[in-house]
Amino acid sequence: MAIITRIAVHAFKESIRDKVLYTLVLFAVLLMGALYLIGQLTAGQDVKIIKDLGLAATQIVGLFIAVFIGIGLVSKEVERRSIYSLLSKPIRRHELILGKYAGLVLTLAVNVAVMAVALYLVLGYMSWIESEEFKATWVRPAADPAMWSALFLVFVQLALVTAIALFFSTFSSPSLSAVLTFGLYVVGHFNADLRNFESVVDSSVAVYLARALYYVLPNLAPFDVKAAVVHGEPVSLGYVAMTTWYGAAYVAALLLASVFIFSRRDFK
């Protein structure tokens, strides 16, 4: 466990110095400025738009961090040959994979937290400057605590995407891993359509194939509760827990597969 922690701390340090921090600060500044301006243009709808765009931006910036750093953590080690000296140390290959993953999830957690703080600051400012009569027209308060569920599920989804990126990078090149991860991310959002394939086609083979893919491919749509949160619809704790459980199980399966492949790999 001590070895995994040390590798995780190192991975965190590497990624924080990898210009991600600068991207993040830039994002936070742009978010505050841009969202406030957009809010000014749309009377009455401003708070909803800010919440919606703020959550979407957190997800997209997080996605880029998860994919690019997630892929880089292992494949860069292999490509630049730093893995040679690392693996000659008294560590096991699965410890390397788990440590790297933990380090990146930590990076993501910090990033999502900073972006969440930036979003709440903008919303808090809106709430502070508006009149009481105007605020009465809002479905939910500006700095709505209920937004945490959307932010948390964004984080869980990003942790899942990171595991996908890590999995691909244990056996393919960085650029192919990036394409495959983005591809799977897009497919994951339309996964539910595969389940209802029989209403579109007659072929039973196609239906079974679609059903099999539905169970194998990650289903990312349930992690997206932005619309519900923005419109003030409740997201139950049970739903958040179940979705998190699904994400954790999927991550565990991916890490197991990554360890299996990585442990047998020759580093030529």
Add this chain to the structure above:
Amino acid sequence: MSTPAIKLDGLTKDYAVGFWRPRPYRALDQVSLEVASGEVLGYLGPNGAGKTTTLKLLMQLIYPTAGTAEILGRPAGDVGARRRLGYLPELPYFYDNLSAEELLVYFGGLFSLSAADARRRAATLLDRVGLGAARHQRLRRYSKGMLQRVGIAQALVNDPEVVFLDEPMSGLDPVGRRDTRELIRQLGAEGRTVFFSSHILSDAEALCDRVAIMAQGKLIATGRIADLAFEVLGWEVVVSGGSLDGMRALGFDEAAREVDGRLVIELTIDQPPERVLPELARQGAQVVALTPRHESLEDYFMRMVSQPGDAD
């Protein structure tokens, strides 16, 4: 007999080459070799001879097709054995965003050193490889030669009993080569087992107890440099007394020279000492030393490499 520090037994590695119809390519072929504890072994051969493949098998960066590799009596890849070894990969590369000190502290931590101990160890090692002044600089700014020195430092972070160095002299300037030679000599003097690969034969000649020579994936010769079948090219005789003119009278014109008040005469293979020494004595010269002049390791190596089938 005590357990050898390193033991290779029939070690073989095939790679698949070709995308559509992969064919096996034998990078290493039935290599068996033992290295005693405390020995400095030069693992020599041209590029593609299988040196790096052997080292990667010993580090379990790759898995063997057949045969076994043991370090300190444990199978290669064993975590307990790795605690007691150091490894410098060929053309090492590390993390751009770390300083040399941070790298060594990180690696020290993987050997369960505390942060304070790892920092102390890093400082000592970076001074030892001549990077004390650059220890806080990010590795992205390091030259190839500096990275090579960091590579050596990280191989020693755990005070290893067995040190594996893959081409430790490559990328170094003459000063760096001299320093590295001196360091390997010290590691040997400290009683560590050193296994280093090189194609620079003069380095091996100066440093090794024994050499193993590889060609085309096969081990073609092992032994002490003095015992290997070097061709004798001639002899060198050192005499006191006698004069340079007297030597010239015997026909040694170019071959005789004066060094520190003594005469040094180079004999060719056609001038056997048993014939020449009585003539020297008649000139009043007393023999101080007689040493055979062998072909260089380089010439030997080239001879063996060009005819691997004849070497056995």
